[in-house]
Amino acid sequence: MRSWYYPLASISSIILIWQMGVWISSAPSYILPAPVDVILSFIDNWQLILEHTIVTVTEVLLGLFFGISLGFITALYLETSKKAVLFLRPVLIFSQAIPVFALAPLLTLWLGYGIISKVVMAILIIYFPVTSSFYDGLTKTPRSFLDLAQTMGSTKSRILYYIKIPAAIPSLFTGIRLAAVYAPIGATIGEWVGSSQGLGYLMLLANGRVKIDLMFASLLTLGFISIGLYGIVSFILNKISSHY
Amino acid sequence: MKSTIPSLCINGHALFEDNILFNAKNMIIGSSQWTCLLGPSGSGKSTLLRLIAGLDTHVVFNGDIKASDNNMFNNRVAYMAQSDLLLPWLNVIDNIKVGSKLRGDKIDNNILDVIIENVGLVDHRQKYPSELSGGQRQRVALARTLMENKPIILLDEPFSALDAKTRLEMQDLVVMHLQDKTILLVTHDPSEATRLCHNIYLLNDNEIYSTKSLPPPFPKSINDRDAFSLQTQLLEEIRST
Numbered sequence: 001m002r003s004w005y006y007p008l009a010s011i012s013s014i015i016l017i018w019q020m021g022v023w024i025s026s027a028p029s030y031i032l033p034a035p036v037d038v039i040l041s042f043i044d045n046w047q048l049i050l051e052h053t054i055v056t057v058t059e060v061l062l063g064l065f066f067g068i069s070l071g072f073i074t075a076l077y078l079e080t081s082k083k084a085v086l087f088l089r090p091v092l093i094f095s096q097a098i099p100v101f102a103l104a105p106l107l108t109l110w111l112g113y114g115i116i117s118k119v120v121m122a123i124l125i126i127y128f129p130v131t132s133s134f135y136d137g138l139t140k141t142p143r144s145f146l147d148l149a150q151t152m153g154s155t156k157s158r159i160l161y162y163i164k165i166p167a168a169i170p171s172l173f174t175g176i177r178l179a180a181v182y183a184p185i186g187a188t189i190g191e192w193v194g195s196s197q198g199l200g201y202l203m204l205l206a207n208g209r210v211k212i213d214l215m216f217a218s219l220l221t222l223g224f225i226s227i228g229l230y231g232i233v234s235f236i237l238n239k240i241s242s243h244y
Numbered sequence: 245m246k247s248t249i250p251s252l253c254i255n256g257h258a259l260f261e262d263n264i265l266f267n268a269k270n271m272i273i274g275s276s277q278w279t280c281l282l283g284p285s286g287s288g289k290s291t292l293l294r295l296i297a298g299l300d301t302h303v304v305f306n307g308d309i310k311a312s313d314n315n316m317f318n319n320r321v322a323y324m325a326q327s328d329l330l331l332p333w334l335n336v337i338d339n340i341k342v343g344s345k346l347r348g349d350k351i352d353n354n355i356l357d358v359i360i361e362n363v364g365l366v367d368h369r370q371k372y373p374s375e376l377s378g379g380q381r382q383r384v385a386l387a388r389t390l391m392e393n394k395p396i397i398l399l400d401e402p403f404s405a406l407d408a409k410t411r412l413e414m415q416d417l418v419v420m421h422l423q424d425k426t427i428l429l430v431t432h433d434p435s436e437a438t439r440l441c442h443n444i445y446l447l448n449d450n451e452i453y454s455t456k457s458l459p460p461p462f463p464k465s466i467n468d469r470d471a472f473s474l475q476t477q478l479l480e481e482i483r484s485t
Contacts, residue, residue, distance in 0.1 A: 154346035
């Protein structure tokens, strides 16, 4: 049995059940559009969807880049200074205790309807998982590696660069995989709260105009982006980390 | 040449939670010789090695460890353990060079090539640790130790995880390449002690004391009668306490 058989089977079953649900309940298409309607809407509106997809993807990629970079730097800073841990940990925990979604209206207020408030939203969502997983990895270097480095007369900064960071790469990559999943969520929430572009905006617009088929088409596009992003990120990380 | 290879003298006792873990009186680790510390698992043998290497331990050591030339020796020690401590993200070459990288030293590629050839890793230069067998990995660890070129070498059961055939090969290889060094080998295996070591110390009942050993040359062949009878004596001595 090939590996793509099962996902294909499960997805086909869902579509089949969906179609049957539409037939049996005879729900009007403005409540529950049939899969066929969604595909047709996709074909009719592909240029519109593509336009908004580009915006959302840009937000997600910028959010990923800055969120991962900030998380990476913060974790390194925490590792090099005990005081930094005491100083920053309460802030980090508090920032997680308040739901980041609740900040979305504020971000829109402060940063406007443009792309920046969405990028910042994505950064906020990514930042903590990347920081905490990488920092966790940095503090869990096998004792024996550090002993070896010590008997070899190494310095702190060289141990960090040659031992601790490489040893923490798998943990960092766990954080980045999570970030790839969270970033589209962050960008979409930002778009929901206030925007004039992006797939989140298109979903709200279609919903308001009772074009539920278009809404579903946008939603599915968002899903494909997330899965595609996760797939690409995983592929790259697995290539890099095959020896870690 | 011999003046650069110091011997070590250990006097003192190690305390763990106010109990004596081991007590050493005038334990000499001779210059250019193999000295063995033989004792059961958990007796604190590795702790002594860590003390010599200047690594953190869970014990308090009251006493002193002196080099015969009265200089500091922490920076003249290389360490080879039961687990090979290869960094999984580096290939064979980079693992061998890791000491230079960690210190920021220049690497002498001629020496590197000679060492790789001597330990028989020429065909494995670019491989990663996960692609090597246990014996090959321990060869890389040996090459890394040789690359360090330190006068004092601490061996913490480096052969105990290997199968019988590989163990014998590795023992011969290590002895061949670690001549003219001050070696302390920690082991629980009497046959290893008798086969390889000029001097044997036993760690028994928290006491480290010198015991009988064989005259050179080393390593003894596996059917050496003297080695075999000494091995039996050592086993009986360990068992009697």
